[in-house]
Amino acid sequence: MSDNQNKSSNLDGDLLALDRLRNMGRHMVEQIEHGEGPAFETVVRSKGNVIFDEEGGFLRLGEKRERRKFLNLSQSKSFMQTLAVAAKTKKFIEEDLHTSIRGLYYQLKFTLGEDLDENLFDEQSESNALIEDLEAALGVKREDLHLTTDRKGVLAGPIVIKDHFAGEDVFIDGRKQGRSGWAIPSDVDNDMEIVELDAKYVLVVEKDAMWQRLNEDRFWQKEKAILITPKGQSSRGVRRLIRKLADKGLPIYVFTDCDAWGWYIYWTIKTGSMNLAYLGRDFSVPEAKFVGVTMSDIEHYDFLKKLTIKAKDVDIKRAQDMINYPWIKKHAEWERELKMVLKTKKKLEQDALQGPRLTFVGEYLREKIGKGEFLP
Amino acid sequence: MSDNQNKSSNLDGDLLALDRLRNMGRHMVEQIEHGEGPAFETVVRSKGNVIFDEEGGFLRLGEKRERRKFLNLSQSKSFMQTLAVAAKTKKFIEEDLHTSIRGLYYQLKFTLGEDLDENLFDEQSESNALIEDLEAALGVKREDLHLTTDRKGVLAGPIVIKDHFAGEDVFIDGRKQGRSGWAIPSDVDNDMEIVELDAKYVLVVEKDAMWQRLNEDRFWQKEKAILITPKGQSSRGVRRLIRKLADKGLPIYVFTDCDAWGWYIYWTIKTGSMNLAYLGRDFSVPEAKFVGVTMSDIEHYDFLKKLTIKAKDVDIKRAQDMINYPWIKKHAEWERELKMVLKTKKKLEQDALQGPRLTFVGEYLREKIGKGEFLP
Numbered sequence: 001m002s003d004n005q006n007k008s009s010n011l012d013g014d015l016l017a018l019d020r021l022r023n024m025g026r027h028m029v030e031q032i033e034h035g036e037g038p039a040f041e042t043v044v045r046s047k048g049n050v051i052f053d054e055e056g057g058f059l060r061l062g063e064k065r066e067r068r069k070f071l072n073l074s075q076s077k078s079f080m081q082t083l084a085v086a087a088k089t090k091k092f093i094e095e096d097l098h099t100s101i102r103g104l105y106y107q108l109k110f111t112l113g114e115d116l117d118e119n120l121f122d123e124q125s126e127s128n129a130l131i132e133d134l135e136a137a138l139g140v141k142r143e144d145l146h147l148t149t150d151r152k153g154v155l156a157g158p159i160v161i162k163d164h165f166a167g168e169d170v171f172i173d174g175r176k177q178g179r180s181g182w183a184i185p186s187d188v189d190n191d192m193e194i195v196e197l198d199a200k201y202v203l204v205v206e207k208d209a210m211w212q213r214l215n216e217d218r219f220w221q222k223e224k225a226i227l228i229t230p231k232g233q234s235s236r237g238v239r240r241l242i243r244k245l246a247d248k249g250l251p252i253y254v255f256t257d258c259d260a261w262g263w264y265i266y267w268t269i270k271t272g273s274m275n276l277a278y279l280g281r282d283f284s285v286p287e288a289k290f291v292g293v294t295m296s297d298i299e300h301y302d303f304l305k306k307l308t309i310k311a312k313d314v315d316i317k318r319a320q321d322m323i324n325y326p327w328i329k330k331h332a333e334w335e336r337e338l339k340m341v342l343k344t345k346k347k348l349e350q351d352a353l354q355g356p357r358l359t360f361v362g363e364y365l366r367e368k369i370g371k372g373e374f375l376p
Numbered sequence: 377m378s379d380n381q382n383k384s385s386n387l388d389g390d391l392l393a394l395d396r397l398r399n400m401g402r403h404m405v406e407q408i409e410h411g412e413g414p415a416f417e418t419v420v421r422s423k424g425n426v427i428f429d430e431e432g433g434f435l436r437l438g439e440k441r442e443r444r445k446f447l448n449l450s451q452s453k454s455f456m457q458t459l460a461v462a463a464k465t466k467k468f469i470e471e472d473l474h475t476s477i478r479g480l481y482y483q484l485k486f487t488l489g490e491d492l493d494e495n496l497f498d499e500q501s502e503s504n505a506l507i508e509d510l511e512a513a514l515g516v517k518r519e520d521l522h523l524t525t526d527r528k529g530v531l532a533g534p535i536v537i538k539d540h541f542a543g544e545d546v547f548i549d550g551r552k553q554g555r556s557g558w559a560i561p562s563d564v565d566n567d568m569e570i571v572e573l574d575a576k577y578v579l580v581v582e583k584d585a586m587w588q589r590l591n592e593d594r595f596w597q598k599e600k601a602i603l604i605t606p607k608g609q610s611s612r613g614v615r616r617l618i619r620k621l622a623d624k625g626l627p628i629y630v631f632t633d634c635d636a637w638g639w640y641i642y643w644t645i646k647t648g649s650m651n652l653a654y655l656g657r658d659f660s661v662p663e664a665k666f667v668g669v670t671m672s673d674i675e676h677y678d679f680l681k682k683l684t685i686k687a688k689d690v691d692i693k694r695a696q697d698m699i700n701y702p703w704i705k706k707h708a709e710w711e712r713e714l715k716m717v718l719k720t721k722k723k724l725e726q727d728a729l730q731g732p733r734l735t736f737v738g739e740y741l742r743e744k745i746g747k748g749e750f751l752p
Contacts, residue, residue, distance in 0.1 A: 092734070098589070098592055105727075106729075107730060109683055109731065110682075110731035148585060151584065166591070166593070167594075170553065178539030178546040178548065179542075180561050183558075187555070209524060212524050213479065216473060306485070306486075307486065351478040351482050354479040354482050355482045355483060355486035359473070
């Protein structure tokens with residue numbers, strides 16, 4: 001298991017990163033002094049090295065490691081680029097300033113000029129691979145390298161967060177965020193601390209519209225719950241925050257559509273995803289449970305039958321894929337759910353719970369959570 | 377001009393909406409009592425009725441109106457659906473509860489059952505047309521009808537907002553939002569009030585990553601500015617909030633990429649867009665000025681030359697479209713900018729201003745705003 005996956009959460013990830021960046025540099029200087037070509041070691045991140053950790057219940061990388069060498073024609077370019085990224089991010093930490101991957105690209109372009117391929121640093125492209133190399137090699141998160149990532153998702157509830165930012169402490173009270181909620185940042189570790197927490201559980205709601213509905217009902221107050229929406233698939237910040245709240249001992253309940261996309265959102269929170277398996281336990285929450293909506297809900301709430309809608313091709317395809325994942329297949333309840341969708345070609349949205357009355361969604365959640373009716 | 381476009385901002389848009397919904401219903405009952413088929417009148421929203429209001433400087437609908445009749449075979453179905461929407465939203469206002477278009481769809485489906493076409497209420501589809509009919513016919517916004525819309529965008533700066541929400545007042549201090557900023561809600565009118573404002577201007581920054589950079593520099597504090605990012609194209613809430621801040625007398629400066637998408641974001645804020653022309657002045661800010669990035673910046677900041685990147689086909693195409701809009705063409709500075717892009721096939725991103733040092737972006741903005749170097 002890589003250092004990254006073993007590392008426990010800490011408040012000074014950026015200082016750890018700085019330390020490891022320095023060691024990496026020192027090590028390469030030593031290699032050169034010893035007449036060796038400089039190299040660094042990293043964990044293999046390809047699918048072949050992705051493992052479902054049975055004991056832990058999350059996706060992680062296996063033991064395969066690889067060396068990236070400067071004196072290797074096919075690796076030389078990306079080796080240099082990784083080092084340039086390392087040098088820049090070291091500077092960012094020392095300056096105590098943050099930027100995005102795009103900002104990093106322009107800093108490198110300013111230094112290296114025309115030689116730098118712009119496609120390399122589009123957020124969707126190979127630049128991620130460079131950053132991931134560095135994360136895996138150093139055993140730190142990109143947020144620790146002072147790289148901001150896409151942020152999405154909001155929170156409300158009985159929690160107070162101390163945000164030490166740009167030289168000032170501010171205290172965010174999750175009960176005083178009105179209609180907006182607190183926008184969950186990309187880095188929830190460095191210079192950030194949960195200073196008060198008076199909740200019984202965390203409820204993660206797929207859609208912002210449903211979050212707004214529950215927020216208006218003051219669901220978080222009545223239930224003493226932390227109410228989070230990732231607004232669809234979870235950002236890194238949201239996944240990290242849920243992990244931290246689980247580490248505080250709070251149960252995590254996830255509420256999504258009953259369709260393949262909703263389940264994907266759930267399973268990414270719970271076990272992590274194949275692509276981001278290198279992040280390991282720090283970004284997964286195996287303790288998470290699925291509160292709904294389920295096809296089986298139809299048996300209990302009769303009116304839902306007429307509120308199902310036609311599943312799309314993408315839903316069917318994803319359900320077929322997921323049913324074969326061993327970590328899903330082993331749960332009979334999940335297999336049953338997925339098979340119901342494949343058989344009926346129907347789906348059910350969380351929004352449907354507003355059918356009889358807008359406030360019904362809260363009643364449904366209270367009932368299911370109260371009775372402990374979850375899928376694993 | 378429709379009532380909607382004439383209407384001045386008010387804190388009780390939902391009460392106004394309720395009043396107008398009741399009148400609409402009463403009027404139809406009268407029509408029936410007089411032996412007429414019920415009908416309602418709305419403004420024609422097709423492109424042929426979109427006008428650029430020269431005096432006001434924004435896109436709006438012209439004078440063409442049309443009647444939607446129940447006793448007209450081709451209109452009967454959508455007439456009924458519009459009435460069903462009217463009845464439901466009236467109930468939402470009376471209950472003082474909010475939901476999304478999707479929530480509305482399930483309320484209708486619960487009542488009407490299988491007859492309701494689900495595609496009609498996908499957010500991207502014709503459902504918008506039904507809601508827009510109602511907005512235009514009643515002269516109110518959908519937010520006044522207690523329909524929440526997609527929200528996006530954050531704010532920081534010297535402003536205090538009172539949010540009366542779900543029975544409680546909370547005060548949002550834009551100086552105390554840390555790294556996150558205040559998430560701008562979909563409705564910034566009803567039960568919401570700016571109670572303190574100590575700013576010299578508003579800076580709208582296209583990208584969240586750049587907003588985060590400027591927030592970390594405490595740009596809003598040093599400059600006494602309200603710092604807003606729409607995170608790309610502006611949501612309705614963001615456009616409405618900028619309009620309200622302009623109405624408080626603050627200059628509005630917009631900072632986007634120097635590419636067709638960036639300009640589109642700017643022009644949507646300034647004049648509104650063709651599709652949403654029915655919203656008129658309430659959602660446009662003709663006073664807005666463009667601070668950058670511009671192709672002409674290269675003449676002043678020499679290093680930017682090597683930080684330009686290749687324009688994409690979509691940039692070129694949009695630049696070609698925009699150069700022909702009369703309200704853009706009339707500004708020689710804009711024509712020059714667009715022509716430079718078409719000629720060089722290059723673009724410039726706001727992120728490039730981090731090239732020499734991460735904090736340069738703030739220096740650039742201070743200099744340009746200080747000297748008043750804007751495009752109209």
